[in-house]
Amino acid sequence: MSQGPFTISFQIHHVQRDLHFLSEALDRKPVFCFTAGQAVGSTVRKTSVWHAQLFGGQTAHDFEQALAALLQYVEAHRSILADFADVDAHMEILLSFKVTPSIDLAHSVQLHPFVLYQLASHQIGLKIQTIAQDL
Numbered sequence: 001m002s003q004g005p006f007t008i009s010f011q012i013h014h015v016q017r018d019l020h021f022l023s024e025a026l027d028r029k030p031v032f033c034f035t036a037g038q039a040v041g042s043t044v045r046k047t048s049v050w051h052a053q054l055f056g057g058q059t060a061h062d063f064e065q066a067l068a069a070l071l072q073y074v075e076a077h078r079s080i081l082a083d084f085a086d087v088d089a090h091m092e093i094l095l096s097f098k099v100t101p102s103i104d105l106a107h108s109v110q111l112h113p114f115v116l117y118q119l120a121s122h123q124i125g126l127k128i129q130t131i132a133q134d135l
Helices: 060-076 078-082 113-121
Strands: 006-014 032-034 048-057 089-099 124-132
Touching: 006 060, 048 060, 060 078, 060 113, 113 124
Parallel strands: 089 124
Antiparallel strands: 006 048, 006 089, 032 048
C-alpha cells in the first residue's frame, strides 16, 4: 500500500430495522444513521443504514495495525454481528484511500487471505474505494 490517508469504516444496511441501537452495541458513534422510510433530502430511504468510522491512519504501518484492530473489533462484537448475518441485512467494511492522482497512477491494496476469511466468516463484505486528494 502506498502511503497516504486512509479510513476503515463499517456500514450495516437492513430492510426494516431501526439501527440506532448499534451505536451503543458496537461502541461507535456513527457518521450517519438513517431509518428505512426516513426522508433524506428529496428521497425516502428504502433501507436503514448505520455507518461509522472505525480506524484511520497515514502509513502502511498504520494500515497493518488498523487491520489487526479491525479483526479484534469484529471478534469482540461477533454476537451482535451474528444478528445481522441474514437475508434482510448487509454488512460491509469500507477501506477508503486518498491518493494524489499526479503521483499515484495506480493504487494497490494487499490483504492477507486470513483477513478476507475472517470478514467472510461473519458475512461481512469488503469495499475498497480510492478518493482523489487535492494537490
